[in-house]
Amino acid sequence: MSVANVVLHVADVHKRFGGLHALADIDLEVEEGQTHAIIGPNGAGKSTLLNVIIGKLAPTSGQVVFDGTVLTGRKPYQINQLGIARVFQTPEIFADLSVLHNVMIPALAKRDGAFKLNMMGSLAYEKKIREEAEHMLEDVGMLSSREDHAGSLSRGDKRRMELAMCLIQHPRLLLLDEPTAGMSRHDTNTTIELLKKIKSRGMTKVIIEHDMHVVFSLADKISVLAQGRIIADGTPDQVRGNPKVQEAYLGGETE
Numbered sequence: 001m002s003v004a005n006v007v008l009h010v011a012d013v014h015k016r017f018g019g020l021h022a023l024a025d026i027d028l029e030v031e032e033g034q035t036h037a038i039i040g041p042n043g044a045g046k047s048t049l050l051n052v053i054i055g056k057l058a059p060t061s062g063q064v065v066f067d068g069t070v071l072t073g074r075k076p077y078q079i080n081q082l083g084i085a086r087v088f089q090t091p092e093i094f095a096d097l098s099v100l101h102n103v104m105i106p107a108l109a110k111r112d113g114a115f116k117l118n119m120m121g122s123l124a125y126e127k128k129i130r131e132e133a134e135h136m137l138e139d140v141g142m143l144s145s146r147e148d149h150a151g152s153l154s155r156g157d158k159r160r161m162e163l164a165m166c167l168i169q170h171p172r173l174l175l176l177d178e179p180t181a182g183m184s185r186h187d188t189n190t191t192i193e194l195l196k197k198i199k200s201r202g203m204t205k206v207i208i209e210h211d212m213h214v215v216f217s218l219a220d221k222i223s224v225l226a227q228g229r230i231i232a233d234g235t236p237d238q239v240r241g242n243p244k245v246q247e248a249y250l251g252g253e254t255e
């Protein structure tokens with residue numbers, strides 16, 4: 001019998017902000033190769049949970065374990081180096097550089113452990129990174145924009161470029177914070193197809209998303225947060241049919 005490999009384990013995590021219990025009793029297991037969505041109404045604690053995972057916030061108690069390594073207490077860049085990449089709600093990009101250079105930077109930084117663009121090493125290495133960056137841009141449908149200024153891109157294109165910036169790191173776990181926020185329906189559908197393509201390569205993903213169309217198109221597992229607690233988790237069908245979830249969050253939105 002094959003036992004699913006748990007890549008990320010959020011173990012009994014609590015987070016308090018003064019008197020506010022933003023996260024309580026959070027236990028979450030993300031299995032290798034799966035797309036695990038975290039959903040919940042405004043203020044449920046989704047961003048807080050993501051920030052605890054990536055090391056931006058320290059939990060009040062509990063810990064996060066990634067592939068057997070305790071993340072809690074490590075800095076965000078150390079967690080990134082362990083193989084966790086994330087796509088933000090607001091893309092973090094180098095607006096003055098070209099699209100191609102934006103995608104090359106994370107690969108160079110990964111090699112150097114820091115941004116040492118002035119010490120790019122051998123030309124052969126740069127050529128290899130450039131080719132890989134072009135390949136990633138092709139993957140996200142942006143090869144023809146490679147010489148454009150990143151700052152001049154549309155919001156949807158910035159997010160696709162940021163995805164390429166993550167993919168070039170070959171992360172074991174990709175965290176996506178509302179990857180389709182602010183996108184048109186057309187861009188949203190393009191992003192869904194792109195994320196499906198990534199999934200078919202076996203990459204594990206945790207996705208925070210408000211758009212139920214996106215969640216039910218992509219997720220293998222869904223955890224539902226409400227008022228800092230996980231009130232339900234399971235497959236999309238299990239979650240969809242759960243009366244507690246319908247009451248707390250979904251309402252008629254999925255019909």
Ligand SMILES: Nc1ncnc2c1ncn2[C@@H]1O[C@H](COP(=O)(O)OP(=O)(O)OP(=O)(O)O)[C@@H](O)[C@H]1O
Pocket residue numbers: 017020022040041042043044045046047048049
């Ligand atoms: N730094 C902070 N200091 C104090 N309270 C905070 C802080 N960050 C978040 N909170 C509170 O913690 C609770 C959870 O917030 P969080 O942003 O994690 O929710 P969310 O599910 O991501 O909401 P949204 O969908 O609106 O982004 C909210 O009541 C919020 O006001």
